[in-house]
Every structure is written in C-alpha cells, then in structure tokens.
Amino acid sequence: MKKNKLVDKKNKFFQINRDSLKKYSLLLIFTALLDIAVIWDSEFSLEKITGISFIIALLLLIMYKDFLRYRPEIKKNHKMLLLIGTLLSGNLLIGHTFYYVIEGFAKWIGTVDPNLLVYAIPLATGCMLTALLIDIHTAIVFTVITSLIAGLWLNSPLYSIFVFASGLTASFGVIRCRKRSAIWRAGFIMSLVCLLTALMITLFKNELISIVPLITGASALLNGIIVVILVSAFLPLFEYVFKMTTDISLLELLDLNQPLMRELLVEAPGTYHHSIIVGNLTESAAEAVGVNPLLARVSAYYHDIGKVKMPDYFIENQIATLSKHDKLAPRMSSLILLSHVKEGVELAKEHNLPPVVIDIIQQHHGTSVQTFFFQKAKEHNETITPLTEEDFRYPGPKPQSRVAALVMMADAVEAASRVLTDTSPARVSMLVDKIINHCFIDGQLDNCELTLKDIREIRSNFVYLLTSMYHKRINYPGFDMEHENTHQKSTAASIPE
Numbered sequence: 149m150k151k152n153k154l155v156d157k158k159n160k161f162f163q164i165n166r167d168s169l170k171k172y173s174l175l176l177i178f179t180a181l182l183d184i185a186v187i188w189d190s191e192f193s194l195e196k197i198t199g200i201s202f203i204i205a206l207l208l209l210i211m212y213k214d215f216l217r218y219r220p221e222i223k224k225n226h227k228m229l230l231l232i233g234t235l236l237s238g239n240l241l242i243g244h245t246f247y248y249v250i251e252g253f254a255k256w257i258g259t260v261d262p263n264l265l266v267y268a269i270p271l272a273t274g275c276m277l278t279a280l281l282i283d284i285h286t287a288i289v290f291t292v293i294t295s296l297i298a299g300l301w302l303n304s305p306l307y308s309i310f311v312f313a314s315g316l317t318a319s320f321g322v323i324r325c326r327k328r329s330a331i332w333r334a335g336f337i338m339s340l341v342c343l344l345t346a347l348m349i350t351l352f353k354n355e356l357i358s359i360v361p362l363i364t365g366a367s368a369l370l371n372g373i374i375v376v377i378l379v380s381a382f383l384p385l386f387e388y389v390f391k392m393t394t395d396i397s398l399l400e401l402l403d404l405n406q407p408l409m410r411e412l413l414v415e416a417p418g419t420y421h422h423s424i425i426v427g428n429l430t431e432s433a434a435e436a437v438g439v440n441p442l443l444a445r446v447s448a449y450y451h452d453i454g455k456v457k458m459p460d461y462f463i464e465n466q467i468a469t470l471s472k473h474d475k476l477a478p479r480m481s482s483l484i485l486l487s488h489v490k491e492g493v494e495l496a497k498e499h500n501l502p503p504v505v506i507d508i509i510q511q512h513h514g515t516s517v518q519t520f521f522f523q524k525a526k527e528h529n530e531t532i533t534p535l536t537e538e539d540f541r542y543p544g545p546k547p548q549s550r551v552a553a554l555v556m557m558a559d560a561v562e563a564a565s566r567v568l569t570d571t572s573p574a575r576v577s578m579l580v581d582k583i584i585n586h587c588f589i590d591g592q593l594d595n596c597e598l599t600l601k602d603i604r605e606i607r608s609n610f611v612y613l614l615t616s617m618y619h620k621r622i623n624y625p626g627f628d629m630e631h632e633n634t635h636q637k638s639t640a641a642s643i644p645e
Contacts, residue, residue, distance in 0.1 A: 178233040179205045185240035186301045207293050231390050239274030267346045268367035270374040275315035279322050281392045291315030306349045317341040326399045339372030393502035398442045415456040418464030423449050429558035436605040439550045447508040447555050454492025478525035482518050482540050511552040514592040515544040546595050553596040571618035580610045
C-alpha cells in the first residue's frame with residue numbers, strides 16, 4: 149500500500165515537472181522572440197539584452213498570473229498559452245517588419261522623418277485578434293503589455309499611449325462581433341481614435357503648427373485600414389490552427405441550410421423542431437446569466453444531430469401510434485437512446501463543428517438516468533441479475549460549462565412540456581421547477597459553475613417562454629374538432645331550403 153502511494157506521488161511529481169517545464173520553455177521562447185523584436189537593428193550590448201530580457205519576462209509573468217486568476221483552466225491549457233504567446237510575439241515582429249518598410253519608404257522620399265510614420269504600424273492587430281479569439285479581458289491585458297513593449301522598442305512613452313489607445317479601441321470594437329463587416333466598422337472607429345491620439349501627441353510636442361500633423365494624421369488613419377486587412381487575413385488561419393471558435397464562425401453555423409441541419413429536417417423533422425425550440429430557450433437563458441447566447445443557440449441546434457441515424461426510435465419523430473420500442477427489451481431501447489450522443493459526436497467531427505459544440509453534444513445528457521426504461525425494466529424483471537440505475541445512465545461527462553448545463557435543462561424542459569395537458573402558467577412553472585431541481589439533486593450541475601441566482605434566472609426565462617409558446621387561441625366558428633359532425637352541420641345550416 150505504501151509502495152503504491154510512493155509511486156503515485158512520484159508520477160504526480162514528474163507530471164508537475166513536465167507541465168512546469170513546458171510553461172518555462174514557452175516563457176523563454178517568447179521572451180527571446182520579443183527580445184529580437186525590441187533590440188533588432190539597434191546597438192547590441194550584454195547589459196541591454198539582459199535588462200530587456202528581464203523586463204519582458206516580468207511582463208509575461210504578470211500577464212500569466214492575471215490569466216491564472218481570471219481563467220484558471222489556462223494552467224493546463226498549453227494551447228491557449230501558445231496562442232497568446234504567438235499573438236504577442238508575432239504582433240511585435242510584424243510591427244518591426246512594417247517599421248523597416250516605413251523606414252525604407254521615408255529614405256526613398258528623402259524628406260520625411262521615419263519617426264512620423266510609426267503611427268501606421270498596425271500593433272493593434274494582435275489586440276483585435278485576441279478579443280475575437282479569446283475574450284475582452286485578455287485583450288485588455290494584451291494591449292497593456294503590447295503598449296509597454298512598444299514604448300520600450302521605440303524608446304518613446306508617448307508611443308505607448310498611442311498603442312494603448314488604438315489597441316483598446318480595436319478590442320472593444322469587436323465585442324460580440326457577429327459579422328465580418330463589423331471588423332471594418334471597428335477599423336474605421338479605430339482610425340479616428342488613432343488620428344485624435346496622434347494629434348494630441350503632436351500638440352504635446354508643440355508641433356501642431358507645421359507639416360507634422362498632416363503626416364502623423366495620415367499615418368494614423370492608415371493604421372486602422374492595415375489592421376483590418378491583417379485581421380481579416382489572419383483570423384481564419386488562427387481559427388483553423390488553434391481550433392478556436394469566434395462569434396463569426398458560430399453565426400455561419402446558424403444557417404439552417406447547413407448540411408447537418410438540412411439532413412435533420414428531412415430525416416428527423418420532430419427532432420429538428422425540438423432543437424429550434426431548445427435554441428430559443430437556451431439563448432434567452434444565456435443572455436440572462438451572462439454567457440454567449442450565440443454559442444448557446446448553435447449548441448442547441450446541433451445537440452441532437454445523432455438522432456438522424458435512427459430517427460424512428462425517438463418519440464418526436466414517430467407518426468404511428470405504435471412505438472418501435474414496444475417490441476424491444478428495455479435494455480436494448482436504452483442502448484439505442486444512448487447511442488444518439490455518440491453518433492452526434494461522430495457526425496459533428498465529420499462536419500468539422502467547433503470543439504466547444506462537440507463537447508456540449510457529448511455533455512447535454514450528462515450522466516442522467518433514462519428513467520422510463522429503467523422503470524420499465526424493473527416492472528418486467530427482464531433479467532435475473534439485479535438492475536441498477538448505473539445500467540441506464542448516459543456515459544457523460546456531466547456539463548462542464550454553463551452553456552452545456554443550459555442545453556441540458558432546456559432539452560429536458562421542452563421534451564417534458566409536450567406531455568402537459570394543462571398548459572397554464574402554474575403547471576408550466578411546476579414542471580420547470582421539478583426538472584431543474586432534479587438536475588440539481590442528481591448532481592448534473594456540479595461542474596458547470598452555475599450559481600443559485602443563475603438557476604433562478606434560467607427558471608424565470610424558461611417559464612416565460614414556454615407559457616408564451618402554449619398560449620391559448622379562441623375557438624373559430626366551424627372549426628370545433630371535438631365533435632365530428634360540427635362542420636357538416638354548420639355547412640348544412642348555412643344552405644337555405
């Protein structure tokens with residue numbers, strides 16, 4: 149026993165060391181790349197290189213510590229560290245390349261100071277890409293680090309202010325960016341901010357009454373255009389290489405003419421309609437609890453795509469009064485229902501859906517029990533061996549994010565609401581409470597960081613939307629289907645004798 153404990157501790161120690169080695173290796177690599185970007189084409193000295201290396205390493209360490217506080221999962225996500233480091237170092241290296249181009253252009257003109265053209269260097273490219281690929285908090289920290297390193301590179305604190313202003317504008321301009329045209333709008337606003345900032349710096353230097361404002365202003369306006377062009381070029385590349393999902397790519401998946409959605413409509417129309425309703429419920433709840441509503445709707449649309457493989461075995465697609473499960477043993481029925489999650493994951497991978505959507509497809513039932521077939525199996529006593537709930541549980545895992553939990557609850561609530569004969573607000577509210585409480589008590593919400601306040605907001609939105617969906621209508625004359633001969637009698641009565 150003691151020997152096993154020692155082996156476990158030893159393995160854990162080496163695992164920690166491997167993780168630490170990867171992190172420190174990335175820190176050294178990106179520090180070296182940023183060093184090159186800063187001291188490239190300048191006087192080399194051991195003291196200068198050492199000093200700059202320590203400063204950059206300190207800034208990267210501060211950035212990493214902030215990420216650990218804000219995004220704890222980054223500790224084990226080396227891909228995210230690699231992405232941030234690539235954006236930061238690549239941004240500065242591209243900036244330095246542009247500086248060479250600007251310097252050559254100024255020498256070719258012969259009458260322009262290259263330092264007046266530095267306002268065209270598109271250092272806000274990395275800031276905008278960070279906001280699009282990760283989130284706004286990371287983009288803000290990224291902007292601060294970039295502006296400090298840029299000031300260190302050009303030995304100008306005023307240039308740090310310019311980069312900070314342009315980077316923040318670029319980052320905030322693409323929050324909830326759902327169209328590629330929104331990137332151009334953000335670039336236009338950024339150009340105006342760059343122009344104003346450049347003019348303020350010129351005023352501070354007491355150079356306003358000269359040709360300097362014209363050159364710096366034109367360079368600043370050009371900055372926004374260059375940033376948009378670079379972002380439009382690099383965004384699909386980063387999405388593909390790092391398997392990242394932006395709101396733009398999610399919006400493309402909302403197109404109901406996507407092959408998977410068309411197949412779902414044709415093969416499993418009941419599931420298709422169910423998914424649309426679940427999408428409405430999930431999006432509304434996502435807005436209430438502050439998670440990405442676009443991701444919530446997309447995940448809801450695709451959460452049941454695995455049902456296209458055997459649509460007739462799911463009740464929402466059954467037209468006949470007799471169910472195919474009537475001729476099957478409860479265990480076999482359970483296996484068929486369990487398979488739709490696995491089939492959904494495989495279809496999602498085949499059609500290159502984003503990893504975050506695939507995760508939600510896998511988690512949307514968590515480890516919940518198929519209660520109907522479990523009870524049916526107990527009643528039929530189909531085997532000699534004792535039955536347990538574990539035999540009828542989905543493989544999971546439990547929802548690992550708030551969006552996955554929303555899809556799980558919306559899926560269960562929408563399905564259960566179909567059996568309500570009394571659709572009054574009170575009955576709908578009781579149903580929603582019962583299902584959400586069951587998910588909570590069963591432990592399905594343990595890993596998704598939903599608060600009690602979030603659950604209350606989710607419940608309110610579900611009740612409101614379902615009550616609205618099951619609204620009452622007046623009985624139109626001649627369309628009372630409760631009595632078979634009503635329409636015939638009304639027609640005969642209307643014909644004069």
